[in-house]
Structures are given as structure tokens and as C-alpha cells.
Amino acid sequence: MNNIVIVPFNEKYIDDIFKISTMSFITPWTRKSTEEELQNKFARYVVAKLGDVVIGFGGVWLILDEGHITNIAVHPEYRGIGAGDMIVEALIEICRLEGINSMTLEVRKSNIAAQALYKKHGFIEKGIRKGYYTDTKEDGIIMWKFDLSK
Ligand SMILES: CC(C)(COP(=O)(O)OP(=O)(O)OC[C@H]1O[C@@H](n2cnc3c(N)ncnc32)[C@H](O)[C@@H]1OP(=O)(O)O)[C@@H](O)C(=O)NCCC(=O)NCCS
Incomplete structure (x- = not known):
């Protein structure tokens, strides 16, 4: 049992999200794109906190029924202590509450940790986008989770 809590996005977390994104991605969002994305009306973001420390975040776009x-x-x-699990569960729950029944994502072919995380939560590989990531020309694996009631 960890003491991590998941809370909805709030503007006060923008700096933390920007920093974590910078430490986590080959091509991170810029500060401006972070702010714009976090205020996208089709997006829902959540933050993982351990005490007062923001340790992670995740988001989902709600597009029609997906x-x-x-x-x-x-x-x-703070990796390896269950925050990723809790963020994915929170995003699935947000979709369920919005009446959405399927979820999808793209993940780098080399990103074994993220693929394992998504598989653990019922996502399956359904295709490949060749050279999807323009920075490294890496392929993107398309994953889907179809029945959110399971
Ligand atoms: C992927 C990421 C979000 C996982 O977060 P995390 O908090 O470390 O994950 P958790 O501790 O909750 O682990 C949950 C599951 O993820 C998988 N996982 C996490 N780290 C892993 C690793 N290094 N190798 C293999 N599987 C891993 C496992 O299935 C794990 O479940 P288990 O502990 O029962 O085996 C984290 O590694 C990260 O931020 N990576 C950089 C950003 C990124 O790649 N994001 C995904 C973009 S699509």
C-alpha cells in the first residue's frame, strides 16, 4: 500500500507537469504547449501526488466515443512504486464515467515499460504506425482497450 493519491489537474500543477515531462520524453512539450494542452477542453488530466510532491501525471482526450x-x-x-498503475486506472475511470467504451494510444516500439503498463491494464496491440515518431523515426505501436466494463 503506497500513499499516492490521484487528483484532477489544477493550474497550480503546470510547472510540475512541465518538469516531469521534460525529464521523461525525448521530445517533451514546450512550456507553451503544456499550458495549451492542459486547458484543451477535450482533455482530462490527472496528477499523482505523494504528500505535497507531484510525482506524475497523465491525460486522455475524449473524442466522441473514444x-x-x-x-x-x-x-x-518515483518510478516503480505504483503511480503509473494508479494514473492509468484513473484515466480508465474517467472514460467510464463519460460513457466511453474504448480507449487507444500510441507508444514507442522501444518503450517496453509503458507497453507492459498498458498491457497490465487490458490494452492490446492492434497495429503499427511506421516511423510515427518524427524525432527518431521510431515506429509507434497502436494499443486499444475495448470493453471498459471489464
Ligand atoms: C511508463 C511509466 C509511466 C511507468 O510508471 P511507474 O510509476 O514506474 O509504473 P508502476 O510502478 O505503477 O508500474 C506499473 C506497471 O508498469 C510496468 N512497468 C513499470 N516499469 C517497468 C519497467 N522498468 N520494465 C517493465 N515494466 C515496467 C509493469 O507492468 C508494472 O507492473 P508490475 O509492477 O506489477 O510489474 C514510467 O516508466 C515513465 O514515466 N516513463 C517515461 C515516460 C513514458 O514512457 N510514458 C509513456 C508514454 S506512452
Whole structure:
């Protein structure tokens, strides 16, 4: 049992999310794109906190009857303690509450940790986008979770 809690996005977390994103992605969001994305009306973001420390975040776009996971990241010093699990569960629950029944995402072919995380939560590989990531030309694996009631 960890003491991590998941809370909805609030503007006061923008700096923390920007920092975690910078530490977590090959091509992180800029500060401006972070602010814009977090205020996108089709997006729902959550933050993982351990005490007062923001240790991770994740988001989903609600597009018609589909939920598209945009990004999930946990601060490198706080990985491996269950925050990723809790963020994915929270995003699935948000989609359920919105009446959405399927979710999808793209993940780098080399990102074994993230693929394992999503598989653990019922996502399955359904295709490949060749050279999807423009920075490294890496392929993107498309994953789906179809029946959120399970
Ligand atoms: C992927 C990421 C979010 C996982 O977060 P985390 O808090 O460390 O994950 P958790 O501790 O909750 O682990 C949950 C599950 O993820 C998988 N996982 C996490 N780290 C892993 C690793 N290093 N290797 C393999 N599987 C891993 C496992 O299935 C794990 O479940 P288990 O402990 O029962 O085996 C984190 O590594 C991260 O921020 N990576 C950089 C950003 C990123 O790649 N985001 C995804 C973009 S699509």
C-alpha cells in the first residue's frame, strides 16, 4: 500500500507537469504547449501526488466515443512504486464515467515499460504506425482497450 493519491489537474500543477515531462520524453512539450494542452477542453488530466510532491501525471482526450491517452509520465525518482498503475486506472475511470467504451494510444516500439503498463491494464496491440515518431523515426505501436466494463 503506497500513499499516492490521484487528483484532477489544477493550474497550480503546470510547472510540475512541465518538469516531469521534460525529464521523461525525448521530445517533451514546450512550456507553451503544456499550458495549451492542459486547458484543451477535450482533455482530462490527472496528477499523482505523494504528500505535497507531484510525482506524475497523465491525460486522455475524449473524442466522441473514444478515449485517447495522450501522455503518462512519472518523475524518474518515483518510478516503480505504483503511480503509473494508479494514473492509468484513473484515466480508465474517467472514460467510464463519460460513457466511453474504448480507449487507444500510441507508444514507442522501444518503450517496453509503458507497453507492459498498458498491457497490465487490458490494452492490446492492434497495429503499427511506421516511423510515427518524427524525432527518431521510431515506429509507434497502436494499443486499444475495448470493453471498459471489464
Ligand atoms: C511508463 C511509466 C509511466 C511507468 O510508471 P511507474 O510509476 O514506474 O509504473 P508502476 O510502478 O505503477 O508500474 C506499473 C506497471 O508498469 C510496468 N512497468 C513499470 N516499469 C517497468 C519497467 N522498468 N520494465 C517493465 N515494466 C515496467 C509493469 O507492468 C508494472 O507492473 P508490475 O509492477 O506489477 O510489474 C514510467 O516508466 C515513465 O514515466 N516513463 C517515461 C515516460 C513514458 O514512457 N510514458 C509513456 C508514454 S506512452
